[in-house]
Amino acid sequence: MTKTNDIQVNLTAKDLATDQDVRWCPGCGDYSILKQLQSTLAEANISKEDTVFVSGIGCSSRFPYYMDTYGIHSIHGRATALASGLKASRPDLSVWIITGDGDSLSIGGNHLIHLLRRNFDVNILMFNNEIYGLTKGQYSPTSPKGQTTKSSPMGSLDHPFNPAALVLGASATFVARSMDRDPKHMREILKAADSHKGTSFIEIYQNCNVFNDGAFEVFTDKGTKADNVILLEEGQPLIFGADSDKGIRFEGMKPVIVSLSDVSKDDLWIHDSKDETKAYFLSKMFDEPGSEGAMPRPFGVFYQEDRFRYEEAMNEQIDRAISLKGKGDLDKLIRGSSTWKV
C-alpha cells in the first residue's frame, strides 16, 4: 500500500525521476515499466519520502536509481529478504521490490516464496525477459527449454518455471501478469497491486531487445496479440480473438476454447480473482503459443485474497506482550528473576 502525501501537492511523473542517467539499452522494455510506474505513483500522489524501492542485481534492478524515493540496489536475489526486514521494522512505508526473472526465481527463489507465504504488504514487480540481461545473455529459469544462449549453445536443458503456478503454490495473495508493451494495462495492474493489502506479485513480460528480442512478440505484436492474449476483467467472461469472437468455458473440469457463435457469453468462464481454483486454471494456461490446442495467455489479476500480514501480526504480538506484561523496564530486565546481595 502506498503512502500518500498529506499536504496536497500534485506530483507529476517527472517529479519522481532522479538526476541519474537512465542506463538501459535503447529500446529496452524496462523504460516503459519505469514510465508507467512513475505515472501511476504520481497519480496516486505518493509521499516520496515514505516510499522505498528495493532491488537485487540485474538490468531491471537498477530501477531504484531512477525513482526519487528512498531506495536500495542490494545484492543478487536478496531484495525480497531485505524488504522483509524493512517492512517488518517500518510497516508505515510503501515498499516496492524490483526484480528480474533470474534475481527472483533463480538465486532469489527461496526468499521469494517465503515472502509470499508471510504476506508482507509489499509489491513485487518481476521483470521477466526470460534471460539474464546484465550478465549478457544466459538462459534463466523462465527461458523455454531448448533456448540457445551463451551458456546453452545447444539449447537449455531446464524445464522452465511457470511463475504464476509457482507463486500460487507458495500461497501468494495477489498474482497478476502484465507486459511492457501495454502501458495502459500495466498502469491498471500497478494500481491494483498497490491497493492490495499483502504481497502483490506482478509478472511483467519485458522485452530484452539485445539478448532475447521478441520473446513475447506473439503477445505484444498487433497481428498476433488478439489470438494469443486474454485480458482478464473482474466479473467479465473470458473472451478473446481479433473479433472478440472466442471465449473460454469449463467443460467438466477442463477449460476449452469455444466460438461465441456457438456458445452464449453467460456460459463462459466468468473471471473472479477471488476464486483460487480459477486462479489455478489461469496459471495453467501456459501453453507454448501456436502449439496444438494452445490456450491464449492470460493477463490481468489472476488472484487476490485477504490474509493477515506478517508485519501487522508482529506488531499485534508486541502490543499483546505489552498489555500482558507491561512495557518493558530495563532495570527489571537486567536484574532478572532472582538476585542476591553481598
Added chain:
Amino acid sequence: MTKTNDIQVNLTAKDLATDQDVRWCPGCGDYSILKQLQSTLAEANISKEDTVFVSGIGCSSRFPYYMDTYGIHSIHGRATALASGLKASRPDLSVWIITGDGDSLSIGGNHLIHLLRRNFDVNILMFNNEIYGLTKGQYSPTSPKGQTTKSSPMGSLDHPFNPAALVLGASATFVARSMDRDPKHMREILKAADSHKGTSFIEIYQNCNVFNDGAFEVFTDKGTKADNVILLEEGQPLIFGADSDKGIRFEGMKPVIVSLSDVSKDDLWIHDSKDETKAYFLSKMFDEPGSEGAMPRPFGVFYQEDRFRYEEAMNEQIDRAISLKGKGDLDKLIRGSSTWKV
C-alpha cells in the same frame, strides 16, 4: 530408480544397516522410516554400492549413517543441490535424498524447487515433523500459525507452506504423502517412488516426540484416523470414515464430502494420479483437522507424470555434440581455430 544387484543375492533389511549406533531419541518417528526403507530396498534387492543417500542437516539428515550404501551427510539445505551434481555426473546411481521440513523448505527451499523442475531421477524423502528437531525445537515452515515453540513463545507468525501445493507449483513429477505410523503404506509409497522415473517427492509425516509430540495424532491415532485420513488408491473412489461410509465427489468444481448412503460410489471422485487438476485439488485438501467443514487429509500418490530427466537430456546433448563434431581431440582443442608459425 533403484539399481538392483546383478548377482542374485537376497538382501535382508539387516544387510542394509551399518555398525553405527542409531542416535535418534527413543520413540522418534525416524526409526520407523528407516526400517521401512531398509525393508523396501532389501526387497527390491538393491545394489548397495550403486546406491547413494544424500542428506542435509537435521535429525532426519543423520539417516545416511544408518544405511550401508554410499552416503553424504552434507550441509544444511543443500542435499538437493549436491544430489543434482551427483546424478548429473553419475546417472547410473540410485540416489536418495533425506531431508527435514526445515532442511528442505526453509534453508533449502530454492534447491528443492529447482531440482523438481529439472526432474533429475532421484527420490526425496521429506521428514515433516513441523519443527526443527536438531536445534531443539523452533517452529519450521510447516508449523501451523500460532504454534508456540522456543523461538515463538507467543505463537509463530508465519503462514505455513502447503508442501504438496508448493512442489506441484514447482512442476514436480511425482508427489506423495505418507506417515511414520503406517509402515505398510509407507513401504508402498517408497516402492512407487523408487519406480518413478524422475524426481519423486514424498512428504512423510513424522512424529518428533520430544519437541512436537502428537502433531499428526489425528492422522495416526486409531480413534481419529478413519475420519481424518483418506487413502488414495489408483482407480478407486475417494472413500473414508470408520465405516467407509463417506466419500468425496465434485460438485461443480468443488470437492465435497458425501455420505455413501446418498451417493453411489460411481459418482465419487476416482483417484487418477495422472490427472494434474485432481492432484491440485488433493493438495488443497489441507484444512486444519476438526475445523468447520474440514476435508480429510489425503495420503498416497497425488500425482505422477512422465517428463524428460535432466541427466538424460544432458547425456543426449553430449552424444549429439559428439555425433556432430566428433569426439573431442585434445590437440585440436589446444590449437583452436587459427595459429601461426614463428
Added chain:
Amino acid sequence: MTKVTEKKEDVIILFAGDSGDGMQLTGSLFTNTSALYGNDISTFPDFPAEIRAPLGTVAGVSGFKLHFASVDIFTPGDDVEVLVAMNAAALKANLHQLKIGGTIIANTAGFDKKNLRLAKYDNEQSPLLDKSLDKFRVIELDVSKMTREALVDSGLGTKEVDRCKNMYVLGFLFWMYNRTLENTETFIKEKFAKKPDIRDANIKVLKSGYFFGDTNETFTTRFEVESAHLPKGEYRSIMGNQATAIGLIVAAKKANLDLFYGSYPITPASDILHELARHKNYGVKTFQAEDEIAAVCASIGASYGGAIGVTASSGPGIALKGEAIGLAVMLEIPLVIINVQRGGPSTGLPTKTEQSDLMQAINGRNGEAPLVVIAPHSPSDCFHTIIEATRISIEHMVPVMYLSDGFIANGSEPWKFPAAEDIKEIKPNFADAEKSLEDGAFYPYARDERLVREWATPGMKDLQHRVGGLEKDFKSGNVSYDPANHERMVKVRQEKVDRIADFIPEQKIEQGEDQGDILVIGWGSTYGASRTAVRELINEGHKVSQAHIKYLNPFPKNLFDVMKNFDKVLIPEINNGQLINLINAKYDLRAIPFNKIKGLPFTSREIKEKLLELLS
C-alpha cells in the same frame, strides 16, 4: 551422630547423566543456591551432539560443571572434586576429569548389566565392583529405588516418579555442602504451581536426598564453601547468551532505536533468539528467517529503515552471510553480527566450543571489506561487550562482528549488574533536512571528521537517496566507476574502521607488572583460564602478566607498546593460531602460539604449565 564440617576454598562438581536425567537443571539449581550463599561461581554445560542420543551410551551423556568458591574464580575449573554419575556411561565419559581422591556419587541403578553394556565396559564388568576406582571415594546411592520409595504413595506414574530422580541427588549434595533447600523449594513451587502433585513429589524427593545424608551413618563429613569476598552489591547469575540478549535490548533503548533481530536457528546461537523472543514487551522484533542470508539481509533492511538490525549465527551460518555483510560495509549502515563460535570447520563439532572464526570475521568477504571485530571474555562481559558493539555500529555507521563462543554462551557466573541509568546513551548520527542539505542537495556519503556518514532513513523529508553495493561516489553516493574514486573509497572505508581506535579504551594490563618475562595475551573465552594461571604464577613470584584483547579490529592503539615490554608474548587460543597471525602480520614481534583444538576450553593448569615451561 555428629558430622564433621570441613572448610573448602573452592569445589568443582560435575553433574553427569543421560540427556534425560535432568543434569542441566540439577546443576543450575545448585548454582543458584551457591550464588545465594555468596560464592563466586563459574559453570560449563556440555551437551551431547544428539538431541537424545541412545539412552545409556557415552554419546548420550550430558554434563554440567559447576565451580563455586570463597575466592575469585574465572573458569569452571580444572580438577573435578565431585562427580555425580547417574549411570555407567556418565562415569566412563568423565572419570578422567576427576582428581585423585575425588568423590564419585554413583547412582547404582545406572550400573546394571544393560547400562554397563551400553557404556561399553568390558564384559559388562561394573567399575563399582572392581578396583579401578580405588583412587577415589565412591558413594553409591540407589537413586532410582529411593526415589520410587519416597513416592510410593504419591499416586504418580513410574515415568513421572522417575523424573524426580535428580532431586534426590540434589538434596544429597545440598546436605553435603551444607546448604539449605529453601531456594530450590521456592523454585519448584513456582515451576509446578499448576501441578501440585508433581510439585510435592519433587520437594519430597529433594528432602529425602537431604535427609539421607543427614541420617545415614556412612556420611560423616560435610564441606563448607564460605562466601567469596566479592565486591559488595546486588548480584544475579547470568549466562552468556542471556547477557548478549538483554544487552542488545538495553543498547537499542539507549540509542532510542527499535531492535530488529533477524536470525536462523543454529547451535549455540539460538538461545539468544529464544531469550529475545521472550521480551516482546520491550518492543523487540525477532524474525526467524528462512536461512542465514535472509536473516542478515532482513537485518540490513531493518537498519536501512532506521532500526538497529542485528543478526546472529554460528560458524557455518556466518559463512553464508559473508556476501551480505559486504553489502553492509558498502552501505555504511549499522549492523551487528553475532557469531557464537563452535567447533569447525564445516559442521564440525556443533555442540563444542572453539575460537576458530576470527580469521573469517576479519576476511570472510570478497574485496576489501573491513569491519569492526570485538569479543566478550566471560558470560557477564557479554552484556557490556554487546552494548559496546552496538554503540560502535550505530555511532560509526559500520558493521560490527561480535565473536562469542559456546563456552561463554552457555557458561554462567555471578554478575553484579549495573543500573540501567548508568549505561551511556548511544547517539545515532541521524541526518535531518535542516542541517544536512547543502544548497538543497543531500550528500549521503559526506562524512564528519571520524569519516562517519549521516544516517538518513525513509520518512525523512527531502533526503531521499539511493544506496547499493556498487562503488559509490565519495560524496553523492551515486554509482561511480571512476578509478581514483574507487581507491579513495577503499581507503576511506579502511580508515574509518582504523579511526575507531580513537574511540575505544587503550589496551590495559589485566594483572601483573607492565613489563616482565612473559605477557599472556588472549581474546574471548580464554580469559578465565589465563587469569587464574597468571594469578597463581604472580603469587609464586614470577614476572608474568596478563592482557586480554577485546577489540580485535581495530586493535587498541597502544597494543604493541603493551606487548613490547615483555621478553615473550604467549597467545593461547582455542584454534590453530589466528590472533597470533594478525599480531605477527602487524607488529615486529614473534609471539608464541599456544593452541588447544579439542572443542574444550583451556584449563588454567594447561596455561600455567605452558608458562612454567617458557619460564624455565
Added chain:
Amino acid sequence: MTKVTEKKEDVIILFAGDSGDGMQLTGSLFTNTSALYGNDISTFPDFPAEIRAPLGTVAGVSGFKLHFASVDIFTPGDDVEVLVAMNAAALKANLHQLKIGGTIIANTAGFDKKNLRLAKYDNEQSPLLDKSLDKFRVIELDVSKMTREALVDSGLGTKEVDRCKNMYVLGFLFWMYNRTLENTETFIKEKFAKKPDIRDANIKVLKSGYFFGDTNETFTTRFEVESAHLPKGEYRSIMGNQATAIGLIVAAKKANLDLFYGSYPITPASDILHELARHKNYGVKTFQAEDEIAAVCASIGASYGGAIGVTASSGPGIALKGEAIGLAVMLEIPLVIINVQRGGPSTGLPTKTEQSDLMQAINGRNGEAPLVVIAPHSPSDCFHTIIEATRISIEHMVPVMYLSDGFIANGSEPWKFPAAEDIKEIKPNFADAEKSLEDGAFYPYARDERLVREWATPGMKDLQHRVGGLEKDFKSGNVSYDPANHERMVKVRQEKVDRIADFIPEQKIEQGEDQGDILVIGWGSTYGASRTAVRELINEGHKVSQAHIKYLNPFPKNLFDVMKNFDKVLIPEINNGQLINLINAKYDLRAIPFNKIKGLPFTSREIKEKLLELLS
C-alpha cells in the same frame, strides 16, 4: 605518391567507441592479424558496467587496448600510441592514456553537437576544433559518412550499413601498420557465410578504409612492427578465460575423469562457462545452477561421484560458496574453485579488475579450513595453472582455489601451445577393494605418507561408506566427538596442505640476480608490469630482481630464502595489501607494500617509478 614506412619496436593502439560500435571485435581482428605477423601481443578489453550504457556517454565507452611488438612484452602497455575515438565520449574517457605526440583517429560523425553534449564537453565545444589536442596528431575521418557512401548500392538498410563502420577504421589501421587484409577477409567470409550481402558489405568497407589510407594525400607515413624474436614454434592467440576452460578439459582427460562444471553466471567468470559449454563433444558437463551455493554443492556431489567437480565465480559468488567449500575441506575430495576476481567489496566494480580476494581465499570459511590457493599470472599461464590446480586437487584430495582476475581473464597474448601428449598424466588416488580393505573393513580416512586419503566412489563394491561435515574419526571416518581426535584432524588437514609444498616447484627468481637491493615479488596479474619494469631497471644497471608467486598456499618451501637475500622486498598488488599480510605474518621480514586500487592493472611505469624511488 610515395609513402614512407617507419619501423617501430612496439605500438599500443586503443580502440574506443560506444558499446555498440564493435570495438572489441575490431581490436580482436587487428590482434589476430598482428599475431600472424609474428608480433608479441598483449591485450586488455575494458567494458562499461552497463550492457549498453546510454549512447554517446562516457559511461558507455567500450575500449580494447592492444600492445603488439617486435620484442617480448608482458603487458598491454602504458602509453597509448594510437587512440581510435569513434565519438567524443571515447576521446574524453581515454585521452589521458595517449602519449604526447600520439595519434588520434577521430570519427568526426561522433563529434556532433549531440555527442559533445552527451560526452559533457563544455558548451558543446568540439576538442577537434579548439587547441586542446595540439600535443597530438589528429586524423579526422568521417567514418559514418564514408561507410554509407561505400555501401550506397548495397541494398542494405541504414542500421545494417552503420554496423559496418568499424571495418572502415580497421581497414585504415591495417594500411597504417602495413598489414594485409587477408586474415580478416577470411574471418568475415566464415562469419557471414550465410549472409552474403552482409559479408560483401563488410569486406567492401574494410577495403575502403585501407584504400583511403593508400590513396589519400595527407597520410604519408606508415609504420611497421616487425615480428618478434619469439621462440620458434606454432602459436595461437589466447584469452585467459579461454585458457582456463580448455585447461580444465585437458586436465580432466589427463586424469581420465569426467569434467563437471557447476556454475552460476557472473562477470567476469561467465566466459569460462560459455567456452566449456561449446565443448560438449569432449564429454564436458556444464551445469548452470540456480545460484552459487547450488553450483559448488553440485560440483561436490559430482566429485563424490568420481568426476572432477569444478565451480567458478567471482568475488561475491565465492563469498556465498564459503560454507560448502568448508564441507569439501572436511570431505577431502577433489574440488577446483575458480575465482575470477573483480573490483570489490560487495558488487563493487563488476567489470573492473582487482586482486582483493586473496584473504577470502585463505580465510573465507568457518573454522580451521585450509585449502590450496594458486594463481595464474597471464592469459596463457591460465592453461598451465588450472591444470596444476586440478592435479593438486585430484592427487592430494583437497579443494584448490584458483585466483584469476578480470585483467587476465579478458586479456590475450600469443601462446606457443604445447602438444597434448606433453602434458603430464594426473593420477587419482582411487581406492579399490583389492588393496583398500583391511580385514574386510574399509577405512576411508586412512592416509598415505602425503596424508592423502583414498577416493572411493559409488559403484566400487564393498567400499560403501558415509562422509559428512561433522568431525570424523581419523581412520574410519565415522562421526567422532572425541576431543583428541578433533585436534588431530585439524592438524592433519593443515599438515596435508602444508606437505603439498613437497610436490610443487621451489620458488624461482624470474629475472635478475638472486641477491640485490630490491626484490619485486607479486602474484597473479601484476606479473607483466613487474616484468617490464624490472627488465628495464636491470638493463639500466640496477640490482633489482623479480620473483612471482604462483603457489599462495602453501608457499614454496624456499620462499623466505629467496626473499631474505634482498635489502628490500616490494610487493605490488591490486588491492589494499593482502599477500603482504600473509608474508609478514609468516616470515621475519617487513616487506614494502605497493598498492593500486583503481580497478585497473599496474602499468610498468608505475612499478618502475616506485622502484626508482626505493633505490634512491
